[in-house]
Amino acid sequence: MTLATAYWCVLIAALLPYVWIFVAKTGAPKYNNRNPRAWVAKQEGNYKVQRANAAHLNAFEAFAPFAAGVVLAQLGGVDHGRIALLAVAFVALRVLHGVFYIADVAMARSLAWMAGYACVIALLVLAALNA
Secondary structure, eight states, X not given: OOHHHHHHHHHHHHHHHHHHHHHHHTSSSSOOTTSHHXXXXXXXXXXXXXXXXXXXXXXXXXXXXXXXXXXXXXXXXOXXXXXXXXXXXXXXXXXXXXXXXXXXXXXXXXXXXXXXXXXXXXXXXXXHHHO
C-alpha cells in the first residue's frame, strides 16, 4: 500500500458522515430540507433515524483527529505502508461503527469505535516518535 491509499482513506472518511445522514434522511417520510435539524429532533421513536444521525455526528467528530494523524505521520516520516494500513483499518472500522450504530448493536459499535480510535492514536504516536 502507498501513501496515496491513506489519502484516499482521508477522502472516504470525509464523505462518510454524508452516507449516514443520507440514511437518516431517507429513514422516515416527509423529510424537511428547509429545517433538517428540527425534522430529526421530531423523529421521536424512530430510532433508526436517530441512530443514523448520531453516526453522522460521530463520523464528523472522528474525522479531524484521523486526518491530522495521517498528515502528521506522513510529515514525521512514518513508513508509508504503515500509514496506509492504519488508514484503511480506520476507514473499515468507521464503516462498521456506522453500520453497528444504525443496527443498534451497542457493544460491537463501541468496539469498532475503540479500535478506530486506536488507529488514530497509533498514527499520532508514530508521528511523534519519528519526528
